[in-house]
Amino acid sequence: xxxxxxxxxxNKSREGKLGASLPQRQVPETPSPIEExxxxxxxxxxxxxSEVEVVRHYTNLAHLNHSVDSGFYxxxxxxxxxxxxxxxxIANMERLNAHPYSPHTTVQGNLEIMKTLENWLSDITGxxxxxxxxxxxxxxxxxGMMVIRQHLTAQGNPRKVVLIPDSAHGTNPATAIFxxxxxxxxxxxxxxxxxxxxxKEYLNEDVAALMMTNPNTLGIFEKNILxxxxxxxxxxxxxxxxxxxxxxxxGIVKPGDLGVDVLHLNLHKTFSTPHGGGxxxxxxxxxVRELEKYLPVPRIEESDNGYKVQYLNDxxxxxxxxxxxxxxxxxxxxxxxxxxGKENIARVAEDAVLNxxxxxxxxxxxxxxxxxxxTFHEVVFSDKGLPxxxxxxxxxxxxxxxxxxxxxxxxxxxxxxxxxxxxxxxKETLDxxxxxxxxxxxxxxxxxxxxxxxxxxxxxxxxxxxxxAKNLILKWVPEAE
Amino acid sequence: xxxxxxxxxxxEEMRKSIGIKETKELFSDIPQDKAFYSLEGLPSALSEPExxxxxxxxxxxxxxEDYTSFLGGGVYQHYCPEVVNYISGRGEFLTPYTPYQxxxxxxxxxxxxxxxxxxxxxxxxxxxxxxxxxxGTGAAEGVMLxxxxxRKKNRFLIAKNLHPEHIExxxxxxxxxxxxxxxxxxxKETGKLDLEDLKNKIxxxxxxxxxxxxNFLGVIEEGDKISExxxxxxxxxxxxxxxxxxxxxxxxxxxxxxxxxxGEAQSFGIPLGFGGPLLGFMGAxxxxxxxxxxRLVGETIDSEGxxxxxxxxxxxxxxxxxxxATSNICTNQAWCALRAxxxxxxxxxxxxxxTAKTNHLNxxxxxxxxxxxxxxxxxxxxxxxxxxxxxxxxGDVDSLLKQLEAKKILAGIPLKWFYKDxxxxxxxxxxxxxxxxxxxxxxxxxxxAQ
Numbered sequence: 001x002x003x004x005x006x007x008x009x010x011n012k013s014r015e016g017k018l019g020a021s022l023p024q025r026q027v028p029e030t031p032s033p034i035e036e037x038x039x040x041x042x043x044x045x046x047x048x049x050s051e052v053e054v055v056r057h058y059t060n061l062a063h064l065n066h067s068v069d070s071g072f073y074x075x076x077x078x079x080x081x082x083x084x085x086x087x088x089x090i091a092n093m094e095r096l097n098a099h100p101y102s103p104h105t106t107v108q109g110n111l112e113i114m115k116t117l118e119n120w121l122s123d124i125t126g127x128x129x130x131x132x133x134x135x136x137x138x139x140x141x142x143x144g145m146m147v148i149r150q151h152l153t154a155q156g157n158p159r160k161v162v163l164i165p166d167s168a169h170g171t172n173p174a175t176a177i178f179x180x181x182x183x184x185x186x187x188x189x190x191x192x193x194x195x196x197x198x199x200k201e202y203l204n205e206d207v208a209a210l211m212m213t214n215p216n217t218l219g220i221f222e223k224n225i226l227x228x229x230x231x232x233x234x235x236x237x238x239x240x241x242x243x244x245x246x247x248x249x250x251g252i253v254k255p256g257d258l259g260v261d262v263l264h265l266n267l268h269k270t271f272s273t274p275h276g277g278g279x280x281x282x283x284x285x286x287x288v289r290e291l292e293k294y295l296p297v298p299r300i301e302e303s304d305n306g307y308k309v310q311y312l313n314d315x316x317x318x319x320x321x322x323x324x325x326x327x328x329x330x331x332x333x334x335x336x337x338x339x340x341g342k343e344n345i346a347r348v349a350e351d352a353v354l355n356x357x358x359x360x361x362x363x364x365x366x367x368x369x370x371x372x373x374x375t376f377h378e379v380v381f382s383d384k385g386l387p388x389x390x391x392x393x394x395x396x397x398x399x400x401x402x403x404x405x406x407x408x409x410x411x412x413x414x415x416x417x418x419x420x421x422x423x424x425x426x427k428e429t430l431d432x433x434x435x436x437x438x439x440x441x442x443x444x445x446x447x448x449x450x451x452x453x454x455x456x457x458x459x460x461x462x463x464x465x466x467x468x469a470k471n472l473i474l475k476w477v478p479e480a481e
Numbered sequence: 482x483x484x485x486x487x488x489x490x491x492x493e494e495m496r497k498s499i500g501i502k503e504t505k506e507l508f509s510d511i512p513q514d515k516a517f518y519s520l521e522g523l524p525s526a527l528s529e530p531e532x533x534x535x536x537x538x539x540x541x542x543x544x545x546e547d548y549t550s551f552l553g554g555g556v557y558q559h560y561c562p563e564v565v566n567y568i569s570g571r572g573e574f575l576t577p578y579t580p581y582q583x584x585x586x587x588x589x590x591x592x593x594x595x596x597x598x599x600x601x602x603x604x605x606x607x608x609x610x611x612x613x614x615x616x617g618t619g620a621a622e623g624v625m626l627x628x629x630x631x632r633k634k635n636r637f638l639i640a641k642n643l644h645p646e647h648i649e650x651x652x653x654x655x656x657x658x659x660x661x662x663x664x665x666x667x668x669k670e671t672g673k674l675d676l677e678d679l680k681n682k683i684x685x686x687x688x689x690x691x692x693x694x695x696n697f698l699g700v701i702e703e704g705d706k707i708s709e710x711x712x713x714x715x716x717x718x719x720x721x722x723x724x725x726x727x728x729x730x731x732x733x734x735x736x737x738x739x740x741x742x743x744g745e746a747q748s749f750g751i752p753l754g755f756g757g758p759l760l761g762f763m764g765a766x767x768x769x770x771x772x773x774x775x776r777l778v779g780e781t782i783d784s785e786g787x788x789x790x791x792x793x794x795x796x797x798x799x800x801x802x803x804x805x806a807t808s809n810i811c812t813n814q815a816w817c818a819l820r821a822x823x824x825x826x827x828x829x830x831x832x833x834x835x836t837a838k839t840n841h842l843n844x845x846x847x848x849x850x851x852x853x854x855x856x857x858x859x860x861x862x863x864x865x866x867x868x869x870x871x872x873x874x875x876g877d878v879d880s881l882l883k884q885l886e887a888k889k890i891l892a893g894i895p896l897k898w899f900y901k902d903x904x905x906x907x908x909x910x911x912x913x914x915x916x917x918x919x920x921x922x923x924x925x926x927x928x929x930a931q
Contacts, residue, residue, distance in 0.1 A: 005591060008591070008594075009595055013829075018829055019829055020828045020829070020832040021562070022560075022836065023914070025839045026916060026917035027845075031845075032841060033848075033864070033865075034863075034865075040729065043602055046599065046602055046830040047599070047825075048829040048831065051562075051564055054568070054823070057826070061587070064586075064588035064591075065573040065574065065587070067574075067575070067577040068577070069572030069573065073577070075578060083576050084484060086529055090532065093536060093537070093540050094540075096536075096754075097754055098543055099556065099753050099756075100753070100756030102545040103891070105544070106543060106891075107543050108542040109540050109542035110543055112542060120523070135757070135758070139614065139618075146653070178654075178658070220510075221508075221510040223510040223511070226512050252516055252517060253511045253517075253518065254518060257515040274816070275576065275578040276574070276814075276817075277574060277577050277816055278589075278816075279816060279817075317653055317656075318649055318652055318656070319617070319646060319653055320618075321614060321615060321618060322615045322616060322617040322646050323555075323756025323757055327754055327755040327758075328754045328755075328757065328758055329757075329758060335532055338526075338535065339527055341523065341526025342520040342522075342523035343525065345523070348485070351492075354496070354504055355495075358495040374509065395582075398582060398584055398585050403582060423485055423487075426486035427486075427488075427491040459585075460783040460787055460789040461785050461787070462784045463783050463789045464783065467781045468780065468781035468791045471780075471781075472793065473780035474780075474793075475598040475601045
């Protein structure tokens with residue numbers, strides 16, 4: 001039987017139902033000193049359900065979701081690798097769940113976890129100083145660009161322009177703007193990478209930095225990176241690397257050895273923490289020694305009497321988030337790294353790249369591959385010459401129980417299909433996906449309309465996004481009585 | 482390695498299909514003199530039992546659990562029904578990403594839609610988004626939203642009794658933008674925002690006022706008067722709520738005329754978690770909807786006319802607008818919002834109402850009991866919710882806190898961390914998790930009642 005959406009919980013609610021077991025109030029009822037007018041009378045229409053109804057409601061909702069736990073999820077640029085269950089168990093340990101303002105003497109274990117993770121990340125990236133505070137990749141970008149601006153300002157001139165390749169992540173331009181810069185797009189060459197000679201045409205005294213996604217959103221390694229970083233440094237500019245795609249070369253090469261000045265990582269991508277339907281993430285940034293003094297507070301310091309926290313740093317960018325950042329995500333990432341150990345870190349990248357290349361080899365006869373450079377962790381095909389569009393193929397894949405790739409990104413590829421399998425998928429799963437793609441392409445040649453009208457077997461059919469944007473129903477409202 | 486399912490045979494076959502002999506060849510674009518460095522300095526892989534042992538030992542270096550804690554100040558200890566851990570821990574909620582393919586994401590999307598609805602009910606706002614990072618970045622996003630809407634204006638007023646970490650975050654966020662922040666004083670006698678100072682500081686270039694209620698000193702502000710003053714002068718009123726439980730007990734922001742509400746909803750089922758992940762929220766009047774940062778879920782129909790949900794108004798987002806986006810936020814706190822929805826649904830109207838009241842009554846009981854102490858004095862005895870400033874009379878805060886620590890009590894947050902004028906004060910938070918005996922013990926140690 002096809003699964004259907006459950007009723008909204010508001011329609012199931014009945015007066016007098018309760019799902020929680022509340023602690024008995026023990027104190028005598030003292031009159032409140034607050035004026036009556038400041039006290040709320042009612043939360044109109046707020047749901048009232050029993051525990052079993054809550055559990056069934058969410059279990060039925062859960063059944064409508066595709067997830068990494070239920071199947072292949074090759075969203076390019078998102079690194080939807082398997083999320084280890086031991087990470088969850090450890091992150092939920094009762095004794096890690098401290099209040100962030102607890103005296104430092106009472107939370108030495110938590111501080112040690114953070115410092116240890118910083119050290120692991122430094123070792124892997126070759127960047128000596130890390131902050132774990134940013135809440136997500138884009139937040140790390142923002143912090144990293146603030147560090148660059150702070151550094152340039154200290155040198156006398158923050159400069160005006162940030163260069164961004166056309167193959168960079170979509171968040172990069174927005175980040176630069178939020179740091180008070182204007183952006184200039186640098187076109188990639190026919191190999192899909194930055195051409196040093198082209199870059200040099202853009203370099204002048206106004207250029208603060210280049211934000212490079214590497215491997216870029218075409219899944220191609222910027223092989224000119226040493227010349228790029230040299231050209232930038234010769235110009236007094238810095239190299240920011242968006243390390244969202246670090247899964248492609250973790251343990252193979254250190255960004256710090258390639259002239260990268262500031263790097264952000266996504267713990268929810270490379271380091272296996274779950275994506276949670278959109279977050280939380282964690283976007284640590286690493287910097288070269290010269291930039292360490294600009295990192296945000298708080299900073300964790302190791303001393304003879306254990307770990308301490310430094311809240312003040314006049315030269316730094318300030319505070320970018322409350323407390324320490326997404327600690328729970330950091331714990332999961334450290335568990336993962338410790339389980340990998342030195343033996344497996346590079347193997348992760350090797351298998352991730354091998355898997356992507358296998359998909360490329362198998363699908364290249366069927367699909368247009370606009371950039372033929374070496375594929376790293378993801379491969380980007382286009383829908384050129386096909387009887388249906390990328391979106392149609394994506395929707396038809398859903399009928400096969402597979403999640404499609406990222407679609408229509410990067411923008412420089414027509415009808416882009418950006419496939420990132422990750423290392424945690426078996427050859428059998430890859431073959432299943434490859435075969436499904438081939439079948440769908442055959443279906444499309446035979447009967448394009450059939451593919452165009454997919455999906456058929458999902459809880460809902462193709463959804464009308466225009467209707468949603470036009471009517472803007474953003475919450476449930478009770479029917480007029 | 483259990484997370485690497487390829488066998489040696491698979492790898493061999495795959496290399497053959499690709500047309501290479503060694504996997505290393507795939508990395509030949511990396512500058513070869515830098516590649517394949519030695520990882521020898523790193524620790525060896527740990528097995529699952531070793532991992533558990535390692536982290537158990539680390540966790541035992543934390544001793545905070547041996548204390549009765551009255552710490553608040555932005556994150557709060559509340560009871561969360563176990564069923565929330567059970568359902569939120571399901572892989573179907575934990576392991577998908579942003580619902581880019583709505584046809585196979587209706588579970589997350591409907592749950593988000595329900596979350597938006599419940600937050601709108603609690604704040605009274607027309608529309609609530611599906612999450613921001615936390616209260617501090619939420620405050621910054623609130624200011625930027627109001628200024629985008631106020632168009633040509635670039636100055637914003639900030640209440641000085643806003644959470645000090647929020648102020649730090651705001652300063653960091655605006656530093657590189659063409660925005661200017663100015664601060665409005667508060668009355669040290671009442672702990673409330675100085676309305677006269679607010680009036681005096683509004684000029685033609687001012688876009689709005691950002692205030693917190695209950696504020697960092699635990700005092701409930703005159704939200705209606707602040708909003709009225711703001712609107713009379715043609716500026717926006719933006720409220721921060723750090724203790725979301727107060728939304729249940731106090732008049733909702735919308736009823737006080739507030740235009741945008743932002744804040745921290747950790748109290749709704751999110752563990753303290755050493756301060757993260759948390760749950761930033763934002764609600765606003767309809768007129769701000771198209772400018773709001775973060776994701777919004779909207780109801781729609783499928784090709785057969787059946788009800789369904791999608792992310793909507795995504796043209797505001799950076800992957801489409803790039804440098805013209807309303808915010809650079811992408812990955813957010815979706816799972817925390819889901820947890821909050823599960824918490825709110827489980828607690829329901831009755832559970833929440835009772836809990837919110839217990840928070841206040843426990844605090845009122847503490848205030849009453851400690852009144853006869855000659856050691857300490859509650860500074861603002863009128864408009865508090867579940868947090869109060871306690872002044873240590875003639876003594877020094879550090880030694881009192883140390884004494885209490887010796888009795889296994891974390892009594893509160895020393896306000897001298899944040900304010901010069903409050904160096905003898907601590908901030909004490911009481912919630913429904915405190916037993917009467919916990920409160921009585923704290924009162925006794927502070928020299929009250931008996």
